[in-house]
Amino acid sequence: MNLLRRKFLKTATYVGATASAIGTGVLVPQRVLGAYNAAAFDAKDVNGAISGSMGSDQHTASDAIKLKAPDIAENGAVVPVTVSSSMSNVEAISIVASANPSPLTSSYQLSSACEAFVSTRIKMVKTSNVVAVLKADGKLYSATKEVKVTIGGCGG
Amino acid sequence: MKKLLTSVSIALLLALPLSTMATPQQDQEAFQDYYKKRFPGTPFDDFINGVYSIDPASREQWEEIEEFPPYELNMSKGEELFNKPFANGKTYASCFANGGMGIRQNYPYFDTGRGEVITLELAINECREANGEKPLKWSKGPIADISAYMAYTSRGNVIDIKIPDDPRAVAAYERGKKHFYQKRGQLNMACADCHKFYAGSMVRADLLSPALGHLSHFPVYRSKWGGMGTTHRRYGGCNKQVRAKPYKSQSAEYRALEYFHTYMSNGLVVNGPGARK
Amino acid sequence: MASIKIRAKAKGGVTTVKTLMSHPMETGLRKDSKTGKKIPANHITEVSAEHNGNVVMTANWGGAISKNPYLSFKFKGAAAGDKIKITWVDNMGKGDSAEAAIK
Numbered sequence: 001m002n003l004l005r006r007k008f009l010k011t012a013t014y015v016g017a018t019a020s021a022i023g024t025g026v027l028v029p030q031r032v033l034g035a036y037n038a039a040a041f042d043a044k045d046v047n048g049a050i051s052g053s054m055g056s057d058q059h060t061a062s063d064a065i066k067l068k069a070p071d072i073a074e075n076g077a078v079v080p081v082t083v084s085s086s087m088s089n090v091e092a093i094s095i096v097a098s099a100n101p102s103p104l105t106s107s108y109q110l111s112s113a114c115e116a117f118v119s120t121r122i123k124m125v126k127t128s129n130v131v132a133v134l135k136a137d138g139k140l141y142s143a144t145k146e147v148k149v150t151i152g153g154c155g156g
Numbered sequence: 157m158k159k160l161l162t163s164v165s166i167a168l169l170l171a172l173p174l175s176t177m178a179t180p181q182q183d184q185e186a187f188q189d190y191y192k193k194r195f196p197g198t199p200f201d202d203f204i205n206g207v208y209s210i211d212p213a214s215r216e217q218w219e220e221i222e223e224f225p226p227y228e229l230n231m232s233k234g235e236e237l238f239n240k241p242f243a244n245g246k247t248y249a250s251c252f253a254n255g256g257m258g259i260r261q262n263y264p265y266f267d268t269g270r271g272e273v274i275t276l277e278l279a280i281n282e283c284r285e286a287n288g289e290k291p292l293k294w295s296k297g298p299i300a301d302i303s304a305y306m307a308y309t310s311r312g313n314v315i316d317i318k319i320p321d322d323p324r325a326v327a328a329y330e331r332g333k334k335h336f337y338q339k340r341g342q343l344n345m346a347c348a349d350c351h352k353f354y355a356g357s358m359v360r361a362d363l364l365s366p367a368l369g370h371l372s373h374f375p376v377y378r379s380k381w382g383g384m385g386t387t388h389r390r391y392g393g394c395n396k397q398v399r400a401k402p403y404k405s406q407s408a409e410y411r412a413l414e415y416f417h418t419y420m421s422n423g424l425v426v427n428g429p430g431a432r433k
Numbered sequence: 434m435a436s437i438k439i440r441a442k443a444k445g446g447v448t449t450v451k452t453l454m455s456h457p458m459e460t461g462l463r464k465d466s467k468t469g470k471k472i473p474a475n476h477i478t479e480v481s482a483e484h485n486g487n488v489v490m491t492a493n494w495g496g497a498i499s500k501n502p503y504l505s506f507k508f509k510g511a512a513a514g515d516k517i518k519i520t521w522v523d524n525m526g527k528g529d530s531a532e533a534a535i536k
Contacts, residue, residue: 036478041495053493070217072361075379075433078499080220097497101462105497108506111489115447119505121221123460123497150361224453226501228438382457382500 040104046096049104050133050140053094059133059140062087067132067143073124076149082119083132083143090116092135099128124149180319180329180419187420191368195356203369204427210356211363218431225431227304227377230384234305237298242287248302251283260310261426264415265318266325273328273411276303277386294405295389300375304384307375307428315372315426317419332416335409336367341400347413371418373430380433387414439533441517448511448535450482452504452519460496475525480504483518484511511535 040052047057068082083093093116094107105122116134124130127148134141178186191203198209208215238256241247249255253262263276277299281291292299319325336347350359351367358364374387381389388405391413395402403409436455441448454477461474480492489508511517515535522528 037493040493070213072213074214074217077382078221078379078433080217082220082505100497102460102495102497105495107493109491109493110506111487111508113484113487113508113510114490115507115509117505117507118492119503121499121503123499223505224438224440224451224503226453226503228453229436229455229501232438379499 037107040107041102043104044102046098046103046129046131049096049102050094050131053104053107054092054133054135054140056140059142062134062141062143065132065134065141065143067130067145069130069145069147072148072150076124076126078121079124079130079147079149080119080121081130081132083117083134085116085134085141087116087134087136087141090114090134090136093118094133095120095122096131096133097122097124097128098131100125180326183333184420184422188368188423190352191355191366195366201424203366203421204372204424206369206373206430206432207363207365209369210366214363214433221431225377227384227429227431230301230304230377231308231429233298234301234303234308237302238305242284242289244287246287248280248283251279251286256306257309258313260307260428261313261315262317264411264418266320266322266328266415268320268322268325271324273408273415275387275406275411275414276306277388278406278411280306294386295392296381296383296385300384300386300389303375303386304377304429307426310426311428313426315418315421315424317415317422319419328412329416329419331409332412332414335413336416341395341398343398343400345398347394367417367420369421369424371414372421372424372426373428373432375428376430376432378432384429435531436529437519437521437531439517439519439531441533441535443511443513443515443535446509447507448484448509448515448517449507450505450517450519454480454502454504454519454521454529456500456502456521456523458496458498458500458502462496475523477502477521477523480519480521482506482508483520484508485515 037053040049043049043052050059051057064087065083065085069079073079081095083095090110092107092109095105096103097105100123106120108118110116124147127146129144129146131142131144192200195210202209208218238248253259260276263279264273267274277294280299280302284291319329339346339349347367350364351370355364355366371387375384376390377384386405388410391410392402392405438453439450441450456477457475458477459472459475461471463472464470465472474496476496476498477494480494481488482490490506492504494502513535516532517535518530518532520528520530
């Protein structure tokens, strides 16, 4: 398994070299593999999660972001979340679950080839807001949705 | 609400003496009729989707999971296990009709030679033992994966459980039926209370699924389990949830219940393995 | 057996990639019901997607991504027949990789 890690670093170095050669870093994701942002995941609050993953906690709500998540989660352990946007130049997306012990669930670094779209399934510890933050042209935009997590009667 | 309860209890009282005289076929027709009337907006074929056939909000989440459901991992594992030869060189295919492909809809069946209900999981382990292998654990793990794969190959096949003209088969059916309608546990509830008389109602934040179509999608990957489980695993869970002592997986009681329970869904198709909360 | 399933489809110049991974995704906060001890964190930390050798997307994941995780993303510039490669690494130092052809 160390082999695999070494392989990543090799790819990462190559990618890094390409980025600096081109100078704009537009073709490849800014953060390369092998650089896990542990600090962002250690943040205990929403602002910490956002600034940790995006570099700042200043974000503006935007209608151009579509955050799809259920109104009432069937099971808090598997909540489907889809973030999409018509905005251009989106380079990163973070998904935050405000009441989780570690609010940052995930962050995504998109190359210029990527559409502003990511879909995954998250765990939510209780009813709270899911916040999707997008970074485009250096600025942060967000969309928020409350997802209810209930205690089942039988199936839960 | 009171009116509904009164008419339900009257119907129940009326049903009891009649049911001891009705044939399984008549039971099944009445059973399916009941759900068709209770959920007039649900196309008959859709009952195989359980609670998702009657609740649009959870259906949407389920459809999202179905885009790439976790049970696909179990199906692949199951396929590998199914095709892996035993130490003696034979495979599971040698134990089953049609090499084990597309046969889920025939289980459980009553083996008149042995006088027993045979479920798919029971058949899988008997196949192993017949070929010198140790049996698998009953409720989850590899047996659920193999069952999931076999169910998958049977998708779309019409459930066709037979009750041969044998008093022992009818007795097993009746035993299963009795379990379904019998109140049990500290909560003093029957399967029928939640899944027939109150199907579609809420119990806290859960919507009660109709029993019609229940077993079409087993084995099932439950988000709650974070994994795959068999029909009997769920039966045990349900019994525990009404604070009743569960029976063992593949006990005569659960096999009888599965026999009755599946027979009631004759005419619907297999759509296992399924994904549920 | 690969712990990664990939389905990639190109349509109208956009390739949609869907991937399902087999992983317990333990947060490190859960207690073992039998021993009462905390089950150590064991979850995927990074996922990367490559197309023709170029890293198209990377993901940083925490323990709050569901067990047997799912990920979908979209990108341009690929055609049916091209290969997409998904790699994951977890906090325990384990990892896996799989490739699939875009349909």
